Amino acid sequence: MEYLRYGEDGIRIVFGDRIDPVINEKVRRYYLYLKSLALKEIVDIIPSFMSCLIRFNSETISFEKLVSYLTEKESRISAFDVPELAVHEIPVVYGGEGGPDMEFVVSYTKLSEDEVIDLHTSTVYTVYTIGFMPGFPYLGSLDERLYVPRLETPRAKVPKGSVGLAQLQTGIYTYESPGGWQVIGKTEARLFDHTTEPYCLMKMGDRVRFIRA
Amino acid sequence: MIEIIHPGWLSLIVDEGRYGHADSGVPPSAALDSFAYKMLNVLLKNPSGAPAIEVMGKDFSLQIHADVTCALTGARVEATLNGEPLEPWTSFCAQRGSMLKVKAILEGFRYYVGFSGKMDAEWVMNSFSTNLECRFGGFRGRQFVKGDRIRITGPRMEKPNTIHEKNIPGMKPPHVLRFVEGPEMEYFPHESLRRLFEKKAFSWYNVSSKSNRTGIRLEGEPLAFKERVEKSIVSEGILPGTIQIPGDGLPIIMLHERTIGGYARLGVISRADRDLLAHLKPGDKVTLETVEPKEAEQLWNKKAQLYDAHQKHYRR
Numbered sequence: 001m002e003y004l005r006y007g008e009d010g011i012r013i014v015f016g017d018r019i020d021p022v023i024n025e026k027v028r029r030y031y032l033y034l035k036s037l038a039l040k041e042i043v044d045i046i047p048s049f050m051s052c053l054i055r056f057n058s059e060t061i062s063f064e065k066l067v068s069y070l071t072e073k074e075s076r077i078s079a080f081d082v083p084e085l086a087v088h089e090i091p092v093v094y095g096g097e098g099g100p101d102m103e104f105v106v107s108y109t110k111l112s113e114d115e116v117i118d119l120h121t122s123t124v125y126t127v128y129t130i131g132f133m134p135g136f137p138y139l140g141s142l143d144e145r146l147y148v149p150r151l152e153t154p155r156a157k158v159p160k161g162s163v164g165l166a167q168l169q170t171g172i173y174t175y176e177s178p179g180g181w182q183v184i185g186k187t188e189a190r191l192f193d194h195t196t197e198p199y200c201l202m203k204m205g206d207r208v209r210f211i212r213a
Numbered sequence: 214m215i216e217i218i219h220p221g222w223l224s225l226i227v228d229e230g231r232y233g234h235a236d237s238g239v240p241p242s243a244a245l246d247s248f249a250y251k252m253l254n255v256l257l258k259n260p261s262g263a264p265a266i267e268v269m270g271k272d273f274s275l276q277i278h279a280d281v282t283c284a285l286t287g288a289r290v291e292a293t294l295n296g297e298p299l300e301p302w303t304s305f306c307a308q309r310g311s312m313l314k315v316k317a318i319l320e321g322f323r324y325y326v327g328f329s330g331k332m333d334a335e336w337v338m339n340s341f342s343t344n345l346e347c348r349f350g351g352f353r354g355r356q357f358v359k360g361d362r363i364r365i366t367g368p369r370m371e372k373p374n375t376i377h378e379k380n381i382p383g384m385k386p387p388h389v390l391r392f393v394e395g396p397e398m399e400y401f402p403h404e405s406l407r408r409l410f411e412k413k414a415f416s417w418y419n420v421s422s423k424s425n426r427t428g429i430r431l432e433g434e435p436l437a438f439k440e441r442v443e444k445s446i447v448s449e450g451i452l453p454g455t456i457q458i459p460g461d462g463l464p465i466i467m468l469h470e471r472t473i474g475g476y477a478r479l480g481v482i483s484r485a486d487r488d489l490l491a492h493l494k495p496g497d498k499v500t501l502e503t504v505e506p507k508e509a510e511q512l513w514n515k516k517a518q519l520y521d522a523h524q525k526h527y528r529r
């Protein structure tokens with residue numbers, strides 16, 4: 001494995017170069033293993049589609065020292081037991097006010113609105129990672145016919161519950177925020193609650209199916 | 214108890230940040246000027262990590278309904294207690310009923326207000342920091358508005374203390390921000406980056422008025438992407454200080470409110486220059502310069518030693 005520098009207090013470990021369930025599973029395994037080590041020098045771990053980004057405390061350990069420690073531990077990863085996955089069903093109201101970019105998606109993909117919805121609901125997605133905002137699941141992979149680019153200039157406000165598309169990913173805004181995804185619908189599902197543990201409904205690796213509300 | 218009379222443009226409770234939950238997408242939401250925040254608690258003889266108020270903008274005022282020591286750090290402000298002028302980066306004793314006012318900002322952008330004692334802030338996932346977007350932590354998960362009252366547990370009168378003039382960091386524009394090369398640096402043709410490397414005065418950007426606590430947007434000549442390069446990446450982790458380049462080619466410096474980004478990462482602002490990000494205000498001139506990781510580490514070590522020495526000195 002290659003440990004790449006990310007600024008002064010980051011380490012980036014790359015497992016592949018595309019959105020791919022096999023690559024993502026490698027990330028998940030590594031991330032969960034790393035978490036199980038509970039190293040106090042590691043401040044945060046951000047696993048994503050194909051890489052794992054570590055923020056470490058550069059006051060207490062150097063990049064070189066931490067990398068050599070992690071390299072030493074690598075051999076045990078394959079024997080590490082990864083936990084079970086959950087399956088979540090998410091009801092969505094597509095188009096209309098809650099889906100302001102449905103029109104763009106229809107015109108860009110040259111599909112009808114019904115076809116867009118059918119394609120979006122017919123896939124069982126993998127939670128490739130959680131991030132961007134608390135509890136936001138990055139889901140993939142989208143049917144290739146639904147490929148759309150991100151907005152060139154992000155929107156200042158995207159409402160909570162918005163279901164968006166970007167390239168071959170789909171996701172759900174857990175809070176109102178700025179964002180650059182093409183929004184096609186809205187859900188009432190609660191994905192994150194800061195008052196109750198576990199805070200996050202979904203975990204990396206879980207499966208998700210959208211249904212028409 | 215203290216009562217917010219005027220909240221300025223934006224005032225909210227912060228601390229050192231919320232860590233350990235980035236895998237659920239929970240960002241640090243930390244005080245943007247970490248040194249000013251730390252020195253505030255030093256001046257107040259509070260434990261490190263005590264909640265403080267981060268303020269942006271002049272016309273901030275509050276009434277103090279307790280006998281308590283207060284301090285102001287961060288941006289250099291023109292402030293008064295009951296009409297009497299206050300020194301920058303200095304703690305002072307306030308009697309019950311005192312009025313603290315900030316009339317003008319002379320240098321910098323954000324400042325920190327605190328009290329000897331503990332402000333009754335909401336503790337969420339190991340931090341007092343306000344997450345404005347998600348509305349949790351700090352004061353009811355939101356910024357202060359006129360009339361808010363926040364309790365101080367165990368207010369104390371401490372001996373006033375001051376940070377020497379020479380130890381207050383400079384915050385004047387133009388700002389030079391040094392950065393370590395990021396994973397997508399090669400997305401940009403050398404010609405487009407040339408000006409960043411040349412360290413010439415014509416590579417200036419202006420801080421956009423669309424900047425906020427999530428990111429600082431820069432305006433100026435956009436960076437060009439190489440042909441055939443996708444203008445966005447498969448979303449990946451980012452850390453505070455990451456410079457993202459969206460499709461329009463104008464840099465956004467991410468602060469402490471995001472864990473993942475989908476735009477090309479040009480680089481990461483060096484730790485030594487990160488506190489300065491708190492003081493970039495709309496219209497300020499900014500230039501970006503590359504540094505090697507080793508050089509950035511050295512810059513930080515120098516600064517950290519200075520900070521440590523200050524903390525030890527003033528803690529006494």
